[in-house]
Amino acid sequence: MSARVDVKLVNLTIDGNPVRVPEGTLLVEAAKAVTTDIPVYCYHPKLGPAGLCRICLVDIEKAPKLQIACNTTVTEGMVVHTYGEKVDAGRKAVMEFLLLNHPLDCPICDKGGECDLQDYSMAYGASASRLADPKSSKPKAIDLGPTIVLDDERCIVCQRCSRFDEIITNERSLVVKDRGQRDVIATASGEPYRSNFSGNVTELCPVGALTSKTYRFKSRPWDNARTHTTCTQCSVGCALNVDERYGAITRTMSDEDDAVSDGWLCDRGRYNIAFYGDARRITTPMLRTPTGEFVQIGWDDAIERWAKHLRDAVASDGADSIAAIGGGRLLNEEILVLAQTMRALGVTHLDWRAGRQRQASPGAYGGTYVDLETADLVVAIGRPPSQTAPVLDLRIRKAVRNGARYVTVGSHPSDSFVVSSHLARVSDLAAHVESATRVAFVWDGIDAAVGAQAAELAESLAARGTHVSTFVASEQSNARGAEALGMSPQNGSADSDGIFAAARAGKLRVLSLLGVNPMLHHPLGASAIRDAIERTDFVVCTELFLTETAKLAHLVLPARAAFEKSGHVYDLAGDVLAVNAGHTAPEGTLADADMLVALAAELDVTIAAPDSLHAQASAAIVATATAFGDPKFARASDATSETIGSKGDARNGVRIAIAANIFSGGGSVYFDERLAALRPSPTATFARETAATLGVHAGDLVDLVAGERTLVGLVAIITDTAPSGVVTVIDGLPDAPANEFADGETVALANVRSAERALTAGAV
Numbered sequence: 001m002s003a004r005v006d007v008k009l010v011n012l013t014i015d016g017n018p019v020r021v022p023e024g025t026l027l028v029e030a031a032k033a034v035t036t037d038i039p040v041y042c043y044h045p046k047l048g049p050a051g052l053c054r055i056c057l058v059d060i061e062k063a064p065k066l067q068i069a070c071n072t073t074v075t076e077g078m079v080v081h082t083y084g085e086k087v088d089a090g091r092k093a094v095m096e097f098l099l100l101n102h103p104l105d106c107p108i109c110d111k112g113g114e115c116d117l118q119d120y121s122m123a124y125g126a127s128a129s130r131l132a133d134p135k136s137s138k139p140k141a142i143d144l145g146p147t148i149v150l151d152d153e154r155c156i157v158c159q160r161c162s163r164f165d166e167i168i169t170n171e172r173s174l175v176v177k178d179r180g181q182r183d184v185i186a187t188a189s190g191e192p193y194r195s196n197f198s199g200n201v202t203e204l205c206p207v208g209a210l211t212s213k214t215y216r217f218k219s220r221p222w223d224n225a226r227t228h229t230t231c232t233q234c235s236v237g238c239a240l241n242v243d244e245r246y247g248a249i250t251r252t253m254s255d256e257d258d259a260v261s262d263g264w265l266c267d268r269g270r271y272n273i274a275f276y277g278d279a280r281r282i283t284t285p286m287l288r289t290p291t292g293e294f295v296q297i298g299w300d301d302a303i304e305r306w307a308k309h310l311r312d313a314v315a316s317d318g319a320d321s322i323a324a325i326g327g328g329r330l331l332n333e334e335i336l337v338l339a340q341t342m343r344a345l346g347v348t349h350l351d352w353r354a355g356r357q358r359q360a361s362p363g364a365y366g367g368t369y370v371d372l373e374t375a376d377l378v379v380a381i382g383r384p385p386s387q388t389a390p391v392l393d394l395r396i397r398k399a400v401r402n403g404a405r406y407v408t409v410g411s412h413p414s415d416s417f418v419v420s421s422h423l424a425r426v427s428d429l430a431a432h433v434e435s436a437t438r439v440a441f442v443w444d445g446i447d448a449a450v451g452a453q454a455a456e457l458a459e460s461l462a463a464r465g466t467h468v469s470t471f472v473a474s475e476q477s478n479a480r481g482a483e484a485l486g487m488s489p490q491n492g493s494a495d496s497d498g499i500f501a502a503a504r505a506g507k508l509r510v511l512s513l514l515g516v517n518p519m520l521h522h523p524l525g526a527s528a529i530r531d532a533i534e535r536t537d538f539v540v541c542t543e544l545f546l547t548e549t550a551k552l553a554h555l556v557l558p559a560r561a562a563f564e565k566s567g568h569v570y571d572l573a574g575d576v577l578a579v580n581a582g583h584t585a586p587e588g589t590l591a592d593a594d595m596l597v598a599l600a601a602e603l604d605v606t607i608a609a610p611d612s613l614h615a616q617a618s619a620a621i622v623a624t625a626t627a628f629g630d631p632k633f634a635r636a637s638d639a640t641s642e643t644i645g646s647k648g649d650a651r652n653g654v655r656i657a658i659a660a661n662i663f664s665g666g667g668s669v670y671f672d673e674r675l676a677a678l679r680p681s682p683t684a685t686f687a688r689e690t691a692a693t694l695g696v697h698a699g700d701l702v703d704l705v706a707g708e709r710t711l712v713g714l715v716a717i718i719t720d721t722a723p724s725g726v727v728t729v730i731d732g733l734p735d736a737p738a739n740e741f742a743d744g745e746t747v748a749l750a751n752v753r754s755a756e757r758a759l760t761a762g763a764v
């Protein structure tokens with residue numbers, strides 16, 4: 001039962017209209033009730049007032065002079081005029097001041113057509129400048145960092161960018177340097193501006209001062225065709241506006257009213273778009289010949305072959321000789337068709353888990369974004385959400401702004417700048433949860449034993465009246481949908497570990513891999529997966545590119561990416577979100593759903609009618625509830641985290657922690673050349689004292705070894721935030737695949753080469 005809060009309302013008049021708003025409302029917001037458009041530059045609803053630009057001047061009766069609407073709170077009986085001669089004159093003076101040194105290079109400015117300076121200049125500005133002296137010039141096209149270009153001459157110093165960096169991300173790298181007409185936006189450190197949320201500043205900038213490198217000079221806004229859809233790069237599911245011109249995606253923009261993203265995007269979701277038009281996309285089904293070469297074949301032939309191998313396998317060895325892995329990157333409707341088609345054949349060995357994650361459902365509690373924002377304690381267990389679900393991490397930072405403590409648990413300290421404490425074990429949480437009344441757990445779904453411990457803690461907290469919410473930040477964007485829609489092993493059927501083990505034992509005839517790349521991501525490691533694929537009669541892979549796994553398959557089917565198909569996904573907060581096709585797919589590709597519908601028809605199996613898929617999928621989602629930390633997923637090999645983070649024996653070796661990074665992965669990011677500067681290079685991160693014990697210095701090249709398995713040429717990074725006795729490496733890097741290693745196993749350091757020697761030898 002929610003407590004009743006009495007809100008005092010205030011009556012005022014705006015442009016002759018009676019308005020009633022809660023006490024404390026800013027005038028600029030109150031005016032929205034009568035749809036009056038008060039111009040703003042420095043004000044933004046999510047950043048609050050700054051009172052810097054003065055363009056929002058309004059006339060308040062009885063006030064001696066014009067007041068700024070963005071920093072004036074409403075009072076009872078206030079009478080406000082937002083237009084008129086006096087207001088226009090005030091705004092005209094502000095515009096003249098703002099345009100004094102502005103280059104007015106609208107014809108070559110990317111913001112042209114959607115620029116507030118341009119618009120308000122037309123509305124309030126003078127037609128000519130009275131400035132007799134030359135304009136002061138500032139640098140143009142400054143390379144601010146890997147994603148952003150700054151044109152200082154255009155900057156009106158509204159400080160939205162630096163306030164975003166301070167208030168929303170808490171990273172505080174952007175500042176205003178110098179004063180008066182020499183003031184410029186820069187990083188405090190002088191280093192390049194690096195943030196996983198950098199693209200947001202280009203949307204916040206009301207002028208053309210901050211622009212994205214990926215969009216500069218690509219299009220005029222009026223030439224873009226826009227589609228509203230959902231980002232499928234991670235399990236958050238932020239709303240996206242996708243702009244396209246002449247068949248090419250030019251940019252993606254946030255939706256400032258989106259309840260999921262709170263109006264923000266991370267740079268992965270925003271910038272990972274060039275792969276759509278990459279020439280390396282597969283556009284024809286490809287069949288491996290007995291000599292190992294791929295030959296192009298037609299779609300009918302491809303589907304017939306897939307169906308024939310499935311039919312023959314059922315006839316000769318039974319449905320147990322067939323398995324399918326996928327769904328975590330598919331849409332709900334596609335997952336449903338996949339599961340229904342396979343189950344119609346009697347196939348039960350189905351799993352979505354092609355990586356390290358074991359569980360996607362938050363179970364009995366679940367949670368909403370309001371739960372997260374209003375928690376007084378947020379606990380992130382396992383991989384930091386800043387890398388697995390970046391915009392969720394912004395919510396955590398918001399919760400911290402609201403007064404929450406943020407505690408991380410496991411071997412991966414968060415890089416989100418707002419962590420109060422880092423703990424090695426779930427059991428260490430006892431003291432932290434003691435005084436909390438609203439606790440939000442964010443788990444990475446990887447270590448089932450740790451998930452079970454967290455579930456137990458959540459249950460005991462709920463039993464004593466603590467409000468509990470739980471979220472799972474998945475490795476694959478729609479893992480939760482895949483788990484809910486039947487792509488999980490049931491009644492003793494094999495999970496992906498069991499499927500690959502059966503394949504290696506020569507027991508599998510047909511393996512279908514849909515949108516997954518286990519060669520790079522499955523914890524069994526590339527050599528075991530290769531062995532499994534090579535021992536299976538027929539392996540089908542639906543993919544966008546010839547990934548490490550697709551290269552080994554017998555049949556590769558060219559798939560469509562998220563902006564090229566329509567359907568829904570099931571996000572980590574339990575919302576079913578629409579994905580809308582806004583980009584024409586390359587000719588020759590098919591959505592996984594279309595391939596599977598054709599396969600079902602060829603096999604003569606009955607699946608749901610295409611127009612009922614969404615309703616069926618949604619009903620199935622509603623009916624599904626998997627317990628958070630359900631021990632049925634726990635395996636002995638999962639129970640490693642209790643020891644991760646404890647002090648390892650650094651003389652003989654260190655424990656390896658396999659970390660996530662938003663720009664790792666062998667699929668869309670790897671095949672997006674424009675993201676090259678953002679992709680992480682293979683690194684090995686050590687705590688200072690661990691590095692000292694091991695004799696490793698920052699910049700050294702190190703190799704990690706466990707038995708026959710090696711990771712070669714990792715650049716050593718030394719930090720104060722890494723756990724002692726642990727070396728952290730990044731998962732999902734094609735040049736240094738870490739999936740040969742189990743998270744938490746002990747590895748030895750071999751062949752440490754000093755940065756200087758490595759440079760001399762030309763190794764870096």
Ligand code: SF4
Nearest residue numbers: 155156158159161205
């Ligand atoms: S760069 Fe843009 S957002 Fe930043 S202060 Fe200048 S005008 Fe404002």
Ligand code: SF4
Nearest residue numbers: 231234237238269391
């Ligand atoms: S947080 Fe996830 S869903 Fe949101 S923009 Fe980033 S990758 Fe896309």
Ligand code: FES
Nearest residue numbers: 042053054056070
């Ligand atoms: S918007 Fe009000 S002072 Fe800038």
